[in-house]
Amino acid sequence: MSRTEQLRALSEAHSAHNYHPLPIVVAEAEGAWLTDVEGRRYLDMLAAYSAVNFGHRNPRLTEAARRQLDRVTLVSRAFDHDQFGPFTTELAELCGKDMVLPMNSGAEAVESALKTARKWGYEVKGVPAGQANIITFEGNFHGRTTTIVSFSTDAEAKDSYGPYTPGFRTVPYGDAAALRAAMDDDTVGVLVEPIQGEAGVNVPPSGFLRTVRELCTEFGALMMADEIQSGLGRTGTTFAVEHEGVVPDVYILGKALGGGIMPVSAVVADADVLGVFKPGQHGSTFGGNPLACAIGREVIAMLRTGEFQERSRELGAHMHRRLGALPADLVREVRGRGLWAGVELPGRARPVSERLMELGVLAKETHETTLRLAPPLTISRADLDWALDQLEIALKG
Secondary structure (H helix, E strand, O other), rough: OOOHHHHHHHHHHHHHOOOOOOOEEEEEEEEEEEEEOOOOOEEEEEHHHHOOOOOOOOHHHHHHHHHOOOOHHHHOOOOOOHHHHHHHHHHHHOOOOOOEEEEOOOOHHHHHHHHHHHHHHHHHHHOOOOOOEEEOOOOOOOOHHHHHHHHHOOOHHHHHOOOOOOOOOEOOOOOHHHHHHHHHOEEEEEEOOOOOOOOOOOOOOOOOHHHHHHHHHOOEEEEEEEOOOOOOOOOOOOHHHHHHOOOOEEEEEEEHHOOOOOOOOOEHHHHHHHHOOOOOOOOEEEEEOOOHHHHHHHHHHHHHOOOHHHHHHHHEEEHHHHHOHHHHHHHEEEOOOOOOEEEEOOOOOOOHHHHHHOOOOOOOOEEEEEEEOOOOOOOOOOHHHHHHHHHHHOOOO
């Protein structure tokens, strides 16, 4: 039995089967490349669902982590530490907002945003107790907690986890008329992914996000942009909402904010929104810990240069041109922005993922017929072209 087979057997025997990974066991990684336990190299075209936007073991980020590891890693929020104030200040400035609520995982950040909207709705907007509603969209993916799956339309994510949390209204993604019809005086927030990642990298119709912004203003509700996958350079701008010139009331961030080193997430908004929290009303032992803040600060510094956004724009345009030129009998549709694409296939995407792996490229399917591509923003054009060459071979079977 090979080393890969041994380790996979251990995983199968002793871990819950809540994932269906490709049959590879990674041992090392650098930049856009992964090496398995047998020594074979693979080009990473997934980047941990955008958590590794800046490449594996990015030298600036690993050095920031090492420096902090030699100082202090956790004090809880019982005390301040010297990275916390600078991190919250710098992230607020990046978003053009006043305040930051640091958490850990993306799902935690979404849960925190939902709590924020409800608390703001009752204490600031004046919604009657217990009547607040939040609008979400079909095809959404915001995490896997009980409350979040309560408004999921994906049976695999939702089924058998009831009873579900009330207070949500779900409408078709991209349907402005349906959104308007669902909103009322008790609507406290609209939770939207500027591009739906898990649903297949779905880009809404042009102008839809502007309409969401306008309706939230009209009804006095918070526009909450889940930029956990789409943000921090992935689509060619710092935030995907920028493609429509939209500024949400609340940014929900995660994944790449931790530099691919540890989970770091945050809710970012102005003081009239996040100011509703008082001591003891919400918290996290690890949220905003010194190590997370040190890494996050370096991520913010890297984004300030605009280098990664520009790489995503230029390489993304090249990637989409090449994908769009693939024969119609191999690819039905290509969706996305920047270095992010959902390639809709005429058949199942899993076999294509497996063939790609055999060719030395790692990508992953979603919803049966969509192949997702989201390489690190640091990928070279030559490596990207090689990966796309392998994709064409894999599609031809």
